[in-house]
Each structure stands twice: as structure tokens, then as C-alpha cells.
Amino acid sequence: MSLAKSTLEPSFARPPSAVAIVRAASYELDLGTLIFNSLREFDLHLWGKKVVLKPNFVEPDPDGVINTHPAVIAAARESFLRLGAASVQVAEGPGHERDTEAIVETLRLREHLGPLPGLFVDLNLDEVHRVPLATRASRLKELYLPQTVLEADFLVSLPKLKTHHWVGATLSLKNMFGIVPGCCYGWPKNILHWAGITRSILDINSTVRPDFAIVDGIVGMEGNGPIQGTAKASGVLILGPDPVAVDSTAARVMGLVPERIDYLAKAGTLLGHLQPDKIRQLGESIASVRTPFAVLPAFQKLLASA
């Protein structure tokens, strides 16, 4: 289970984390080979394991800017199978749209993955179990969470590289909001907003810790994200086993200062590494792929240039 596999240890007590940056100029490339070769740089033990990929689906988007691109999902699935996973499911609980089928069909997920029943799980309608939260950052104390996630041996957060109009940026940690089931909390999962977005991000990620993160930054979203921003071609995939390190690297690629993003700064004390000297960079350097994202006026303070 992804749930509470080990006790949390403060970030200062952890060894450095590796994060890979892979150039990928378009979704037409052989992403399967790119991701597989990058995954081999990490010491992953996946033989016989049940892997669950958790992309970011928000609402139907014919333009392909809002949601994790299906080519990345398919490539990740293929790669984890090649690494010996017994099964690789795709699971998501969109936050705004009840008709998940409308999202995956607009996304053309079926064309990339094949028949979806049995392979894709709508986490909003999954069987749920009550789970005490590992931390008390928010007042939530417990959440009902979906069985598919709780039974996963290896959970992968697969977000899109986007700005976010409430918290600055949405990456692999914020993406975990999607595991909170709509069948218990509604559409949107407003209980998380009332409990505080930053605090909820911390509680969810301390309780159900993603084992790996792959950020789809081939085309991201800048400005008024996560829905109404504009496409931003960044041409990168960012991946690693420490979601905080992956997200802070992604933020730096976006031209943001991760220490100024509230939830990332706090996550950097307990859930992973934020500081560059604790992140071992693989592949491309941040400087070589940096693509400054436009942000709303309320988030100008996050910019490295501010």
C-alpha cells in the first residue's frame, strides 16, 4: 500500500534526492524510450508490483492544455511495465467535472491506452475507506480515500506543469487532491479549500505519499492556471522519487522561487527536499531548460526576477 509505508522523517535527515530533467520538444516523440531510459537511472524495484499512475484531469479540454497529455501517460505506463510492474492502472478523480468519461474521451485517452474499462479507474466513484491523516496541518484529521490508491504498491503522480490561481503552481503534490473522492466530498472537493489548500496538500501527501513523480512540462500552462491560462511550451519532462524535489525543480524551470510557494516551502521541511544543494540533478540542467512562466499579478512575488 502507498499508505504510511514508513514513518515520516524530517527532510534534513534524508539523503539528497535525484531529479531528472529530460528534454522532449513534442508529444510526437518516442516518449516511451525517453521515460524508460530516464527511469533506469533510479533505483526502482518494481518487479511484480501494482503501479497506479495518477494524472491530472480537470475538465474536458479539446485544446490539450489543461490535462496531463495521454501520450505521457501511455509512455509512463509502457515504461513501468518494461521495468517489471505486474500491472499499471491509470486512476484520477477530477475536481470539477463529474462526467469523467467526457474528459477521457475528449483527451483521446482510449486511443493512446486501448480499452479503458479495467485499466482506468475513476477515483471519484471508487470504493472508499476511512484513513486517519498522518499529520495535523489542517483540521481534517481523517479522509475517506479510494481503494485503488490505498492498494497500490507504487503510486506515481503525473501532473501537468501549470500555474495555479490560488497557490501559485500546481505540480505533483497539489495533483494529489485528485485522490480525494468526489463521492464523499463533492465536485469541487471544497472541504480541502475550507481546510486550507496548503495545509490539505501537506496532510494528503504525508498520508498517501507518492513513490514517484513525472511532470508533463512538454506543454504547460501559464497565467491564469490551472484552467484558464494559456499554453506554454517548455519541452521538458521532470521526474524523480521525491515529489518535493521534483516540484521545486519544476518551479525553478518555470522561473519561480519554490521557497516562496507556501505549500512547497512547508513540504520542504518534512516531505522531501527543496534546497538545490540537496537535489542531485540528472539530465539537463535547470538553466538550460528554464522557461519563465507568466503569473497573475497576485503571484508576481513568486518570480525569480521579482
Next chain:
Amino acid sequence: MLLQENGGRDDSPEAVTSGRFSDTSSRHFLLSSQNSDGGWGYHPAAPSSVEATAWASLALLARAADPSPAEACVRARVWLLGAQMPDGGWPAFPGQRQGCWATSLAALALHREGAAADAVVRGRDWLLAAWPADRHLGWRLRRLLARGTVVRQDNSLHGWSWTPGTASWVEPTAYALLFLRSLPAELLPPRAAQRVQLGERMLYDRMCPGGGWNSGNPQVYGVAGMPRVGPTAWALLALLPHSQRAENQMSLDWLARACPGIRGAASLALARRCLRAYGRPIGPLVPNFGDLYLRNRFFESVLTFAWVALAGSGEGNRAGQTGRDKATS
């Protein structure tokens, strides 16, 4: 082969796309997927949930004159009664500690079933006492100070929330209005009329600038929210007594324009149900339910099958039609 397993029906591509896929097939799925405890889960064999049980019941009640649906609805009634909390609300799943939006749906299903008046009244009372957290003055002041220019909405208007302690949203408000309007006048105290009126005003306030609704954010950072099919259909059904208002007509126009682009069976069912309730012509559906069924078999979602059944029968609009009758009488 879902429909073959469930009684030897033919769900071959030819049969489905030739139009033989129908609301009858959906009801057959619902009958065969009822749990032994009398409820329905969101999928066959999943633990029974209040929402899935309510919608499956409502879909089957449209054919309650037939023996099998009638028996299934009685078993569902017993399950729903057992799931009601002492305070009159219903949780999403039995064992959870708080009532939620599912209260409207459970009470609506029981009222339509017609044999649990006391439970319906207790559900009504729970809903009338359930105010969203955005009603609190402290929150409204904080909102004004923190995001006064971010979100365009009138925070003095309140509907219903998904879960206790959270804000008003379009869909739970629409569900509550549909239930309350389904009740006869003798079951509606004056405070119910006030709540209904306030909920209606909240829905109109949350309409997107060009018509239609999303979950409840009509404008953020000065940018018009994008409407979506499901919330638009629910809001329009809840506002059916005001069918001639310009907002309703503008939103119906948006919904009609959106129909050809719908890619999910649930959205298509809700759109069809809504357009039918307003007497709008429904052209050939592209894609149609048969096409969509062949793609993903509706992901075996009990909700989707129930909504498809209601869309096909036209019976699902009774709550809204009752409201329109009241409004015009």
C-alpha cells in the same frame, strides 16, 4: 458483454447502434446490479452508496408498475431508511458521520416511492437546517478583504453545500431545490419557501456570463467561467418554474449548442433530460447512447445508467415539472 450477462440481450455493435440500446437496457442493468442489501454501489458489487441507490431507485420508479422494478424499489427503500442518520440527513455511505448533499436525493427517491413520509419530512428538516458555511458573517468579511476583486459573486446569497462546513455550490443547490419542489404544499413550511427563493437567486447569481453554469464560479480574476453540461442541466432543471426568464433561455441555447460536442454518456443523458423538460426539440444525438456505450460501456457506472434511463423515459423530469405546474397554477 454486459447486457448478454444480464439476461441474454444482444449488445453487439450492430444491435447497439441500430437503436435497440435503450432506457430499457439501462433499467435491466440497474436491476441486475442491485446489491443483496437492497442498495446500489457506484458500480456493480461495490458497497451500497446513498447517491447511487437514490438515482437507481428514481430510474426504476419510472417503471414501477412492472413487478421487478417495484420489488427492487421496495428493497431500496428499506436500505435508504436504514442509512438515514438520527438527525434526518443521509451520509454518502452508511457509517460516515455527517449528512451531506445525498440527503436531497435520498429524500427525493423516498418521496417518489411514496411509503416513507416520516423519513422524507426528517430529510426535509435536515436540509432546511443545513446552511452552508459561506453564510457566516466572519467568512464573508474575510472573503471581502482577501478576494474581493478575485471572485465575482454575491456572497449574501446561499444555497446548499456538498458537505457541512463548506460553501454553496450549484449542483447540491439544484438537488435540494428539486427535492423541495417535489413536496406537496402541506409539507412545505414558510421557511422552505424562503430557502427555495434564496437558492434560486444564488443559482442565477452563479450563472456564467454567457449562459450556463459550472460548479459555481462564474467569474474569477475577471475572466468569465466556462459553463459545463452537467451543472447547466441541473441548474436549469431546478429553475424550470422560471422557464421563460432570459437567463434560462440563454443557458438552454448554450446547452443546445454544446450537445454535438458531448463525449460522455452522463452529460448526454443530463442534457437530453433537460432539453426535454423545457420542451426543446432534441435532434439526432451525435454521438448517441449506443455509440458511447460501445466505447467504454459507460464504465459500468450505476449513475450513468440511471441517468440514461431517466433521459430516455422522460419520467425523470417529474420533480421539475411539478415545480412548473405549481409556479403556473
